[in-house]
Amino acid sequence: MSASPVWHPFTQHALEPAMKRIVRTEGAYLIDEEDSHIVDAISSWWVITHGHRHPAIMEAIRRAVESYDQVIFAEYTHAPAEELASGLIEIAPAGLKHVFYSDSGSTAVEVALKMAIGYFHNIGAPRSRISVMEHSYHGDTIGTMSAGERGVFNSAYEPLLFAVDRLPFPEPGREQETLDAFEHFCASGQVAALIVEPLVLGAGGMKIYPAFVLTELKRIAEQHGILLIADEVMTGWGRTGTLFACEQAGIAPDILCTSKGLTGGALPLAATLCTAEIFDAHLSPDRRRTFFHSSSYTANPIACAAAVANLAVWKEEPVGGRIEALAAKQRRHLKRFAADPRFRNVRQAGTIAALDLCVPAGGYLADVGPRLRAFFRQRRLLIRPLGNVIYLIPPYCIADADLDRAYDAIDEAAFAFATGRL
Secondary structure, three states, rough: OOOOOOOOOOOOOOOOOOOEEEEEEEEEEEEEEEOOEEOOHHHHHHHOOOOEEOOOHHHHHHHHHHHHOOOOOOOOOOHHHHHHHHHHHHHHHOOEEEEEEOHHHHHHHHHHHHHHHHHHHHOOOOOEEEEEEEEOOOOOOHHHHHHHOOOOOOOOHHHOOOEEEEEEEOOOOOOHHHHHHHHHHOOOOOOOEEEEEOOOOOOOEEEEEEHHHHHHHHHHHHHHEEEEEEOOOOOOOOOOOOOOOHHHOOEEEOOOEHHHHHHOOOOOOEEEEEEEHHHHHHHOOOOOHOOHHHHHHHHHHHHHHHHHHHHHHHHOOOHHHHHHHHHHHHHHHHHOOOOOOOEEEEEOOOEEEEEOOOOOOOOOOOOHHHHHHHHHHHHOEEEOOOOEEEOOOOOOOOOOOHHHHHHHHHHHHHHHHOOOOO
């Protein structure tokens, strides 16, 4: 890699080539300095929903910068934040009544964990345990790494992490083991919350589980007075086929985390929604019961304006139809690999498609991962496999021809690997 002083995320600079500069974005494309149009088949890490630089969202940003930069949110409020909060409560699962803003998926989850522990502390019934699902990923802060899968992402930071109760992933035919494990942990009386990625575990390998498991986990949580935190950072905004993945399980979480598609991917913003009971537990003349969390850029007005515009896009444009059409196309393309011995676990959840390339040693650090990425990059496709797990999460505006190209490249990559040329 070049001598640039920039330290890129999730990047081993000793192994990577010099990064090309992107000079503009448009629709489903990243356009580099050589005017190559690169198909963004993973929505730039799952954030771009309607397409890059959606006109309505860009216009909202332009209008906002004429009036705002940053406003201290511990002292004042502003119209974009108020309008966005009302809009989120309107579309969120029933019972979520309050919105706390932050600036990333990690912080949205960190906020949720603190809300849950703070709730039990403030009602005088302190609980100290968090239950999580095996293979989950919730972010890169200390709290969210603690709640995520232990392994390559966080092994160096193990001394900083706190212990959690881990449920086995609900593998097909073994879902009851997950539910039984949760019941076992609940019996301690110390579990404050269960945090889950609803239906799809993203960075953990695009692992998909059935909605009835989430329904049952919520039932068990309610039975034991435990809060359910839905980490919808990746799954929200239509990715699994519905606005929020929780809808497919017919549940309303006590706390919901959203980011990524919140602004249509245009600007960083996150929100943690909670019930009135959780908010009220922090409402007191005793200042010690304040919810002590913030960041300097909490509820940035320009980002909030972008998110308000995103809500309008969902109301005024046929987004649901686009999602259904993309999901149908993904389903059709995946059929060509369903019985292909080069792949296993061909799977889909709404607009999310994934399949595992059969390799001698899989996992996130599988040697084939960087080679696959380079193979796709040469074909002007942004596809970043999770080791040997190849997945597509494109913007809803992706052209049929570009989706065809992505699947043809997957086929070509598997052939190249099988013949020793990858």
